[in-house]
Amino acid sequence: MEVIIQPDAESVARVAADVFTDYARRESATLGLATGSTPLAMYLELIRRHRDEGLSFARCRAFLLDEYVGLPRTHEQSYYRFIRDNFTSHIDIPDDDVHSPDGLADDPTAAGLAYDRAIAEAGGVDVQLLGIGTDGHIGFNEPGSSLRSRTRLKTLHPQTIADNARFFGDDESQVPHHVLTQGLGTISDAGHLLLLATGSGKADAVAATVEGPVSALCPASILQFHQHATVIVDEEAGSGLANADYYRYAFENKPAWQHI
Ligand code: F6R
Secondary structure (H helix, E strand, O other): OEEEEEOOHHHHHHHHHHHHHHHHOOOOEEEEEOOOOOOHHHHHHHHHHHHHHOOOOOOEEEEEOEEEOOOOOOOOOOHHHHHHHHOHHHOOOOHHHEEOOOOOOOOHHHHHHHHHHHHHHOOOOOEEEEOOOOOOOEOOEOOOOOOOOOOEEEEOOHHHHHHHHHHHOOOHHHOOOEEEEOOHHHHHOOOEEEEEEOOHHHHHHHHHHHHOOOEOOEHHHHHHHOOOEEEEEEOOOOOOOOOHHHHHHHHHOOOOOOOO
């Protein structure tokens, strides 16, 4: 695992955008997209590069990590709509190539299986962007999630409902209680995991992810098992890392040929 500590959230976004830019320049790439507030600055930077520097996503396709159950794609808080509004409608990725779990499916179990099949048929996700919850969740795999889980229905933890109420007029009763999320096994199948965290509220979760035991209690700790996992944090989110000096040293002394 590579841990990159940046001075602030803007630099986190820039470094993450550099990684995504490298994938977008490939002959074709399958991007795994996350919602939430953390990746927004990276999406803005990619939109700017598309507009000002001609960065094209025309040969990319995308799979979202998760979706609320019960919200149509047109609902302004559905994750499909969120990604469209904040990223994909501002770049040249074909609309039909942006996929999300079907939150309105009559049979969520079948919808989860179908989603995993679609990812596999696309050749797998090349780079999966991840945010992290204050309780260590990735996607919506709350603490206790099976480390090999596949895309399936999950019940949100009350803490996550409270955290996300800000997107629903600060009204927790408006936040759907169920979601379809890529499982930890599904996420682990991606070729490269790129986890971003900013702000002091994420410091404990980041420390548990990087330096704690691999445990279902901190779902993000599965990154420790992945052969290509990158964690990019700002100083605040990295403030709980015991080995911070070594991560800085390793990044500064990275061989020029070795990409992130
Ligand atoms: C979003 C997602 C969640 C968020 C996490 C952090 O698709 O799957 O795991 O990444 O809840 O959210 P923010 O970035 O809003 O703190």
